[in-house]
Amino acid sequence: MSTLDPAAAAPARPWSIAGSPLTWAxxxxxxxxxxxxxxxxxxxxxxxxxVLGIIALSLMFxxxxxxxxxxxxxxAAGLAGYMVAILGSNSVGTGFDWPxxxxxxxxxxxGALFSTGxxxxxxxxAGIYTIMITLAIGMALFLLxxxxxxxxxxHSGFAGIAAPVVLGVDWHQPVPFYYLALFVAxxxxxxxxxxxxxxxxxxxxxxxxxxxxxxxxxxxxxAHRVAAYAFAGVIAGLGGVLLVWFNGRISPGTIxxxxxxxxxxxxxVGGIRHPAGAFLGAIFFVILETFAIDIVGxxxxxxxxxxxxxxxxxxxxxxxLGLWGxxxxxxxxxxxxxx
Amino acid sequence: xxxxxRTTLGDTGAYALELAGVGRRFGALAALSDVTMSVRxxxxxxxxxxxGAGKTTLFNMITGDIALSAxxxxxxxxxxxxxxxxxxxxxxxxxxxxxxxLFGRLSVRDSVFLACRGVSRRRFSFVRPRxxxxxxxxxxxxMSAVRLEGRAEALVAELSHGEQRQxxxxxxxxxxxxxxxFDEPAAGLSPHERRELVGILTALPAHxxxxxxxxxxxxxxxxxxxxxxxxxxxxxxxxxxxxxxxDPEVQEIYLGGGHG
Ligand SMILES: Nc1ncnc2c1ncn2[C@@H]1O[C@H](COP(=O)(O)OP(=O)(O)OP(=O)(O)O)[C@@H](O)[C@H]1O
Ligand SMILES: [Mg+2]
Numbered sequence: 106m107s108t109l110d111p112a113a114a115a116p117a118r119p120w121s122i123a124g125s126p127l128t129w130a131x132x133x134x135x136x137x138x139x140x141x142x143x144x145x146x147x148x149x150x151x152x153x154x155x156v157l158g159i160i161a162l163s164l165m166f167x168x169x170x171x172x173x174x175x176x177x178x179x180x181a182a183g184l185a186g187y188m189v190a191i192l193g194s195n196s197v198g199t200g201f202d203w204p205x206x207x208x209x210x211x212x213x214x215x216g217a218l219f220s221t222g223x224x225x226x227x228x229x230x231a232g233i234y235t236i237m238i239t240l241a242i243g244m245a246l247f248l249l250x251x252x253x254x255x256x257x258x259x260h261s262g263f264a265g266i267a268a269p270v271v272l273g274v275d276w277h278q279p280v281p282f283y284y285l286a287l288f289v290a291x292x293x294x295x296x297x298x299x300x301x302x303x304x305x306x307x308x309x310x311x312x313x314x315x316x317x318x319x320x321x322x323x324x325x326x327x328a329h330r331v332a333a334y335a336f337a338g339v340i341a342g343l344g345g346v347l348l349v350w351f352n353g354r355i356s357p358g359t360i361x362x363x364x365x366x367x368x369x370x371x372x373x374v375g376g377i378r379h380p381a382g383a384f385l386g387a388i389f390f391v392i393l394e395t396f397a398i399d400i401v402g403x404x405x406x407x408x409x410x411x412x413x414x415x416x417x418x419x420x421x422x423x424x425x426l427g428l429w430g431x432x433x434x435x436x437x438x439x440x441x442x443x444x
Numbered sequence: 445x446x447x448x449x450r451t452t453l454g455d456t457g458a459y460a461l462e463l464a465g466v467g468r469r470f471g472a473l474a475a476l477s478d479v480t481m482s483v484r485x486x487x488x489x490x491x492x493x494x495x496g497a498g499k500t501t502l503f504n505m506i507t508g509d510i511a512l513s514a515x516x517x518x519x520x521x522x523x524x525x526x527x528x529x530x531x532x533x534x535x536x537x538x539x540x541x542x543x544x545x546l547f548g549r550l551s552v553r554d555s556v557f558l559a560c561r562g563v564s565r566r567r568f569s570f571v572r573p574r575x576x577x578x579x580x581x582x583x584x585x586x587m588s589a590v591r592l593e594g595r596a597e598a599l600v601a602e603l604s605h606g607e608q609r610q611x612x613x614x615x616x617x618x619x620x621x622x623x624x625x626f627d628e629p630a631a632g633l634s635p636h637e638r639r640e641l642v643g644i645l646t647a648l649p650a651h652x653x654x655x656x657x658x659x660x661x662x663x664x665x666x667x668x669x670x671x672x673x674x675x676x677x678x679x680x681x682x683x684x685x686x687x688x689x690x691d692p693e694v695q696e697i698y699l700g701g702g703h704g
Contacts, residue, residue, distance in 0.1 A: 304561050304569040307554050314547040321507060321545070322615065323533035323562030332568065 131381075135287055139280050148279035148351075150391055155286035156351050158387035159293055159344035161371040163220075163337040165383045166297050168372065170306055171333045172313035174236050177223050177243040179368045181338050182345030183360030184246065185216030187257060189266060189349045196265025197258055205269040213342035219246075220338025221331060228330040243365045251357040262356025266349050277350065286347055290384065293340050297380045300336065309333050363407070370410060374417045376426030385425050459521070460485040460623045460653045466505050466515035468498075475501040476677045478515075485520065485622075488645075489655045490668035492688070498677040499657045500542055503625045507539050508532055520622065534563050536622030540612040540629055542657070548601040552592055552611060555600060556583040559618035583618070590614045590644060606637050613644065626656040630663055642667055665689065 139147045163178040193208040194200040203211075227238045250257040268276035268285070276285050300306040308329055312319045316326045349355045358364070367390065375386020393413070398406050421427040461483040468476040476498045483489050493499050504510040506517060508529040516525045524532050547555050560579045561567045573580050587593045590610040595603065603611065609629060616624050626645075630638050638660075645656070645667045658664040664671065665685040673681040673694050681687075681694055688694055 299572065300570055303572045304558070304567060307550065307558055308561075308567060311547040311550055311555070311558050314549055315545050317509065318541070318545040318547070318615070319558075319562075320529040321509065321533060321539055322559050323530050323619070324558075324567060325528075325530050329568070 128381075132291065139283055144279040147283045150388075150395060152279065152283045152286050152351060154384070154387040154391040155283070155290045156344055156347045157368070157371060157391065158384035159286075159290050159347065160341055161368050161375065161383035161387055162290075162293055162297060162380055163341035163344065164368055164372045165375075165377055165380055166337045166340065167333060169377045169379070169382075170301055170313065171309045171330060172231075173227065173330065173333070174232075174369070175220075175223060175227065175239040175334070175337070176236055176365045176369060177239040177246070178220065178337060178341045179365040180243040180246045180360050181216045181220040181223070181341040182348060183250075183355065183364075184219050185212040185342035185345030186349030186355045186359065187250065187263075188212035188215045189346055190263035190355055191256065193266065195263040197263055199258065200263075205271070209346055212346050213339060216342025216345050217335055217338035220341055221335040223338075224331040224334025228327050228334070240362070240365070243360065244362065247357055247360050247362070250360065257357075260357055262354065262359070264354040266353055266355065268350035277353075282351065286351075289343055289347060293343060294380050294384070297340070301380075305329075305332070305336075370414050374414060374424050376424030378423050379426055382424050382426045389425065458484050460487070460519065461506065461655075462518040463506070464516050464518075466502075466512055466517065468501055468505060468510065468513045474677050476505065476512075479677075479679055480515075481672060481679060481682070483623075483653060483655060486651050486653045488653060488667060488669050490664040490671045490685075491655055491657045491674060492659075492661070492664060492671060493674035493680075497674040499674055500627055501677075502674070503539055503627055503655075503657070506532075506625060507537060530562075536563075536620065537625075538616040538619075538621040538623070539625040540616045540627055542627040542631065544608045544612050546600045546608060546611060546615075548599070550600055551597050552587065552600060552603070552614075553580075553583060553596040555611060556586050556592075556614050556618055559583075559615040560586070561619075563619040586614050586618050589617065591640065605632055606634065609633060609637075613641075617648075621652060624652065624654040626654055626658075628657050628659065630658060630660055638663060661689075 135151075138151055142151065160179060160182045163181070164175060167173045167175050167178070189208055189212045190200065192201045192203050192211055193205065194202045223239060223242050226242065227235050230238055250262070251260050253259065268282060270276070274281050276282055301310070308319065308324055312324070312326050312329055319326050319329075348359070352359070371386035371390045372383050373386070374389060375384065376382030390410070393410065394406065397409055401409055417424055421431065423430065459482050461481075463479055463481050466476060466479040467474065479498075479502060491499050491502065501510070505512045505515075508524075508527060512525070516523060518524065519532065519535055519537060522535070524535070547558075550558075557573075557579060558567075560582045561569075564579070566579075584593070584596075587596055590613045592607065592610050592614060595607060598607075600608070600611065609632070613626075613629060616626070630641055633641060642663060645654070648654070656664065656667060658667075668685060671681075671683060671685050671688040672679055673688060673691075681691055683691070
């Protein structure tokens with residue numbers, strides 16, 4: 106059995122909150138990144154990877170801690186994005202023009218409610234059936250947005266959506282948007298790590314390992330799982346708001362099946378066992394998407410992603426994070442004889 | 445979700461458990477038929493019976509792990525027949541499993557901590573416990589009671605078989621139980637570990653009653669005040685350890701005449 110570096114999967118000092126030196130180093134790197142990168146790299150690569158990472162984090166929380174692989178986290182994010190377009194302003198002119206501080210909480214709430222509803226339908230299933238039912242739910246939302254013109258404006262969706270200007274900062278500009286996405290990503294990341302060690306998250310992991318025993322310890326397993334979907338929905342909703350601000354537009358294509366699967370690929374390739382995997386996978390995915398299209402062409406991009414997905418899953422079931430863990434262990438082994 | 449009303453032992457009558465006509469079929473197989481038995485609060489009862497007698501099924505009926513096909517069950521006077529498992533647990537019922545049911549990727553401390561929190565309202569808490577948290581302290585005491593304090597940070601999957609059985613015990617002892625069902629806790633243990641188990645059982649506070657399923661007659665008769673013999677899904681005999689040991693029918697069926 107290949108296990109991820111135990112220090113990452115289950116902290117040795119379970120009740121401590123402080124991050125590892127590696128976490129602080131990564132955060133420092135992410136903070137100085139805009140000073141060394143071009144606007145294209147700051148926005149199209151950095152900002153986009155952080156946004157996709159947040160949505161993948163939502164899936165990671167459900168799948169890694171709860172054992173529930175939900176494909177419809179992208180749908181929850183997309184619905185939150187739609188709410189930003191509908192409740193705020195868009196170029197179609199059908200928006201409610203509500204201020205951002207009303208729109209954003211409403212959008213996140215709707216995303217969370219959608220995720221909770223998905224949970225209500227999906228928590229009685231397990232394994233492949235969870236994937237199937239969440240895929241069906243995501244498909245249903247996709248078709249609804251495509252066919253409904255009154256609310257979702259059909260297949261053309263909405264454009265002209267921009268992040269607001271707040272405190273004199275235009276959050277649509279590359280550097281502000283990057284830091285905004287980084288702030289939200291760091292907050293979600295810390296929240297997931299924190300909750301994972303709180304009674305709620307511990308119970309979720311225990312339910313993943315043995316639901317029957319959790320019943321016999323007094324836990325309402327299904328209610329707990331639905332609550333996990335709600336929590337994941339808040340994260341997905343935040344990611345969805347940032348995504349629509351990033352793109353400036355949203356249409357059924359944003360929440361299509363291929364996009365739902367992208368999120369799964371990101372989470373699995375990065376490593377489903379730890380929240381960091383979601384962001385690692387997103388960086389990997391965005392870099393590939395940005396540059397592979399120039400090299401192999403758009404049609405072959407999906408083939409290439411598929412192949413890489415296979416390679417990673419076959420050689421390291423715990424994704425890129427698992428490779429890191431392996432490398433570290435083999436380094437430690439090599440050092441042993443010297444001691 | 446309403447928290448159970450905790451009644452004191454005095455006003456709930458003399459019985460912890462009252463089973464009336466409990467039955468369970470698996471297809472054509474009657475794993476349990478017409479089981480009627482009562483266990484007093486604080487009583488220690490052993491259930492004996494050959495393989496497939498229906499002992500584990502009896503436990504599954506009492507905890508609600510599996511729904512019963514017939515009959516009714518009362519727990520401290522309250523009809524719990526239709527209650528989901530977690531509601532029964534919140535009323536003070538606990539069990540161990542014949543085949544350990546643990547959380548492979550959690551640490552021992554986390555497992556016991558959850559067992560203590562499962563019966564409290566704070567099981568849904570999003571706030572991490574402080575180091576001086578009462579539940580954590582309780583978990584520490586229970587880990588010491590089953591001699592697992594040295595393995596608190598170990599992952600459950602890394603535990604030896606004996607240690608996993610100790611953790612099974614710990615999960616059942618957590619969170620102020622009133623009545624515990626032990627399903628062959630001694631199976632696969634070394635003689636030394638068996639002695640420790642007997643020590644733990646006999647040291648339980650007097651108000652905690654239990655039923656223990658145990659193939660080892662020596663252990664069963666040492667830790668139980670009364671014995672129920674099961675055979676083919678039915679109750680065959682009930683009595684004191686001496687009565688059961690000397691019963692000719694029991695000797696023939698269960699002991700094969702040899703062990704006595
Ligand atoms: N979930 C189930 N589905 C089908 N048959 C079952 C199930 N559980 C138990 N049985 C059957 O019911 C009968 C009683 O099983 P049970 O596990 O209660 O016996 P037991 O007395 O605990 O035996 P042992 O000493 O081997 O543990 C057996 O014939 C068993 O095969
Ligand atoms: Mg059994």
